[in-house]
Amino acid sequence: MVEELSKYKIASFDVFDTSVTRITADPKGVFQIVGENIGRTIEDIPGELANNFLDIRVAAERKARKQHSSEDISIYQIYNLIGQKYSLQEGTVKSLIQAEIEEETKSIRVVKATYQMIDQLRAAGCNIIFISDMYLPVEVLKRILEHHGLFKGGDRLYLSNEHGLSKKTGNLYREVIAAESCAPSEIVHVGDNYRSDHLMAGRSVKIQSRYTRICHLTRYETILKKSSRCEFDISSQLLAGASRLARLEVNDDLNVRERALHGIGANVLAPILVLFINWLLNKASINGLKRLYFLSRDGEVMLEVAKRLARLKDCNIELKYLYVSRQALLAPSFVEFNEMEIGWVTQKDPVLSIDLVAKRLSVEPRELYDSLIASGYPAIDPNQDLNDKQIIDLRIILFESKSVRELVFSKISLLRKHVLGYLKQEGLLDAGAWAVVDCGWNGRLQHAIQNILSRGGWDGETKGYYFGLLDKYNLEGNKEGFLFSPGNTAYSVWCRPFTFIVEMLTSAKHGVVQSYALNTAGKYQPVLSENTNTGSFTDDITALRFGVEDFLGKIAECRFDFNETESREKAFKILKELYLSPSTEEASALGGMVFSHDQTDQYKYLFAPPMNLKDVFRYARNFLNNKKYAQTFWLHGSRVQSKIIPRTILSLFGFLYYVLNSVYVKYKYLD
Numbered sequence: 001m002v003e004e005l006s007k008y009k010i011a012s013f014d015v016f017d018t019s020v021t022r023i024t025a026d027p028k029g030v031f032q033i034v035g036e037n038i039g040r041t042i043e044d045i046p047g048e049l050a051n052n053f054l055d056i057r058v059a060a061e062r063k064a065r066k067q068h069s070s071e072d073i074s075i076y077q078i079y080n081l082i083g084q085k086y087s088l089q090e091g092t093v094k095s096l097i098q099a100e101i102e103e104e105t106k107s108i109r110v111v112k113a114t115y116q117m118i119d120q121l122r123a124a125g126c127n128i129i130f131i132s133d134m135y136l137p138v139e140v141l142k143r144i145l146e147h148h149g150l151f152k153g154g155d156r157l158y159l160s161n162e163h164g165l166s167k168k169t170g171n172l173y174r175e176v177i178a179a180e181s182c183a184p185s186e187i188v189h190v191g192d193n194y195r196s197d198h199l200m201a202g203r204s205v206k207i208q209s210r211y212t213r214i215c216h217l218t219r220y221e222t223i224l225k226k227s228s229r230c231e232f233d234i235s236s237q238l239l240a241g242a243s244r245l246a247r248l249e250v251n252d253d254l255n256v257r258e259r260a261l262h263g264i265g266a267n268v269l270a271p272i273l274v275l276f277i278n279w280l281l282n283k284a285s286i287n288g289l290k291r292l293y294f295l296s297r298d299g300e301v302m303l304e305v306a307k308r309l310a311r312l313k314d315c316n317i318e319l320k321y322l323y324v325s326r327q328a329l330l331a332p333s334f335v336e337f338n339e340m341e342i343g344w345v346t347q348k349d350p351v352l353s354i355d356l357v358a359k360r361l362s363v364e365p366r367e368l369y370d371s372l373i374a375s376g377y378p379a380i381d382p383n384q385d386l387n388d389k390q391i392i393d394l395r396i397i398l399f400e401s402k403s404v405r406e407l408v409f410s411k412i413s414l415l416r417k418h419v420l421g422y423l424k425q426e427g428l429l430d431a432g433a434w435a436v437v438d439c440g441w442n443g444r445l446q447h448a449i450q451n452i453l454s455r456g457g458w459d460g461e462t463k464g465y466y467f468g469l470l471d472k473y474n475l476e477g478n479k480e481g482f483l484f485s486p487g488n489t490a491y492s493v494w495c496r497p498f499t500f501i502v503e504m505l506t507s508a509k510h511g512v513v514q515s516y517a518l519n520t521a522g523k524y525q526p527v528l529s530e531n532t533n534t535g536s537f538t539d540d541i542t543a544l545r546f547g548v549e550d551f552l553g554k555i556a557e558c559r560f561d562f563n564e565t566e567s568r569e570k571a572f573k574i575l576k577e578l579y580l581s582p583s584t585e586e587a588s589a590l591g592g593m594v595f596s597h598d599q600t601d602q603y604k605y606l607f608a609p610p611m612n613l614k615d616v617f618r619y620a621r622n623f624l625n626n627k628k629y630a631q632t633f634w635l636h637g638s639r640v641q642s643k644i645i646p647r648t649i650l651s652l653f654g655f656l657y658y659v660l661n662s663v664y665v666k667y668k669y670l671d
Helices: 028-041 047-051 053-067 075-086 090-107 112-123 138-147 171-180 194-205 219-225 234-247 256-286 299-312 339-345 354-360 365-374 388-400 402-425 444-455 492-505 535-552 564-580 584-591 613-621 626-630 635-641 644-669
Strands: 010-013 020-022 108-110 127-132 156-159 187-191 208-211 291-295 318-322 434-438 463-468 478-484 513-518 524-528
Touching: 010 112, 020 234, 028 047, 028 053, 028 090, 028 234, 047 053, 047 075, 053 075, 075 090, 090 108, 090 138, 108 112, 112 127, 127 171, 138 156, 156 171, 171 187, 171 194, 187 194, 194 208, 219 234, 219 256, 219 564, 234 256, 234 535, 256 299, 256 463, 256 478, 256 492, 256 535, 256 564, 256 584, 291 299, 299 318, 299 434, 299 535, 339 354, 339 388, 354 365, 365 402, 388 402, 402 444, 402 513, 402 524, 434 444, 463 492, 478 492, 478 564, 492 564, 492 584, 492 644, 584 635, 613 644, 635 644
Parallel strands: 010 127, 010 187, 127 156, 187 208, 291 318, 291 434, 434 463, 463 478
Antiparallel strands: 020 108, 513 524
C-alpha cells in the first residue's frame, strides 16, 4: 500500500483506531477507569457522579451535541453540562477534565502498521497530516501523537472541535483542502470509519481514501470484552484490549501463514491460557501449594504464561517444567496388566502395529514379536497395521501370557529406577505440597507419577490441575479440571471435540521424552526423540508463540478478577468460535501443521488438510473409528478449505459428529 500512497502529495490519517488505539476495547472503557479514580482523587465529588460516571459522561456528550449548532463539540462543553447538573465548582470541573485527559493519554498505544506506513511515506516525500473528529483539545492530541513518534515537524493536525466542522459531513475535508491549498486529487486519506473516512471523503470533495479495519475488534476480541457480570465490565475491556494490541504487534517479515498463526496466538491461545493459568494460580494459592510442575510438552507454553502472570499477581509459588511423556512414564509405572494399562498399550491412534506396541512398552520390537509368536500369536509383519481381530488377539495374549509379562517387567525395572531418580532430582520427594499441570485429558501421567513414587516409598497423594478432564472412570486421585470435568458438565458436549485443537495449539518444539539417563555430572536428564519436525513446523510454532508473547507483553494493566464461571465461559466461546468457524487463513495455517496423537510420535499427519471427494469417502468409511484421524483431526478446519461439494458433505458429518458425541456424553459422561 505504501508504494501506491506515495504517489500522492499529501497522505492524511485518521487518529483513533487508525494511527493509535486504546488499551480498552471501547473508548468508554477509559470513562469507566476515570469513574473509578475520581472518587478517591478529587474532593467534593457527589457519590452519584462517582458511582455512575460512565453513564453520566456518555449522556452529557450526547446532550452537548444536541444543544450546540456546530458540527462537533469540545470536552469543555461536555463537562460544563456535568458541572451544571451537579452544581460543581469550576475547579472541580477542571479537575474532572484533567482526569479524563490524563487517563486518555495513559491509555493510548501506537498502531505499529500505521506508524511504519507514515514513516515510509514521510521518507518518500509525502506531506503528513492528521484529521480527526474528536472532543479532546488540539494541543492534547498533538502531544499524544508526538509522544508516540507519529507527529513530526511540518506535520499538521485538523481537529473537528477546533474548526467546528466534522468529517462525517465532509466539511472538515473542505477546510483541509483550503488550508493546504491543494487539489482533492493530491490527497489520500486513511481511516477506519467507513462513513466518515471513506464514503464522505470521496463524496464530499472527491478525496481518494483507503478504508482500514485493522483496529476493529475481531470476533475473538468481541467475545473477550463481553461479560456475564455486568453490561460494561472494565476487566473484560482490558483483556480484549490486550488481545487486540498483541494482534497489532505482528511482524512485517512474517508470511501470510505465519501472520494467521500469530493472530491465533494473540486472539485464541494466549487468552484461554491466561484464563486457565489465572484459575490455576488462584486454586494453588488457596490450597497452599509450594510448587507447580508443568508437564511436557503441552506445559511448555503454559509455563511461560504462568511465569508472567505469577509476577503480575505477586504469586510466590515455584514454577517448574517437568520432562515427562506417556512414552517415558506409562510403562515404568506398570504394576500389573489390567484393563486400563492394556487399553493405552493397544489403542489405535490412528494405526497400531506390533512395532508400535513394543515402543510403547519400551521393549525391543524383535524381542516382543518373538515372545508373542511363542505365546501363540500368528506370524505377521511387525509393522503391519493391525485389524480389530488382531488387536483382540493381542490383548488376550498380553493378559494371559506369563512370558510376555516377564519380558515387559524385566525391561521396565531399570526404566523405573531412572524415572524415580529424575523425579527425585526435580523435587517431587521434597517437603512441601505440589501439583502437576497439563492440558488433560484423563490424568494418566499423574497416575503414572503416583505409582512410580509410591513404589519408591513415597506415601503422599499427587494432585493435578488440567485444562480439561474427560472420563470419570479414570479420575482416581486428586484432580481438578478448568473448562470441563465430570464435576463440571456445563460444556461437556464440546470437551472431546476441543482436545485435539488444544493439543495442537500447545505443541512444543522439542521431541518426545523417551527415557532418562545420567550425564557426566551425575544428573538425570531426559532422553528426547530426534525432533523430526520440519523447519516449517518450527517456524509455525514460533509464529504462534510470538502471538502469545505479544499478548503477555500487553497485560500489565489487566485485572484478573474473573470468577470461575466467567473465565470458563470466555475460554469456551473462543475455542468454539475457532473450532466451528475458522477463517480460511486460520484453517489453512493451523491445518497445515503436522500432528501426532500417538505417544511415540512415530505417525504424523497434517492436522486439517483440505479434502477432495476421495478423501471425504475415506473419512466416511472410518467415521466411527480412529482411522478417520489420518484424514483430519479438525473436521471444520478441513471443511472451510475444501471445495463446495466436499465442504457440504463435511458439514453434514460435522452435524452428525455433534449428535453422536452428545449421545455419548449423555450416557457415559453424565449418567
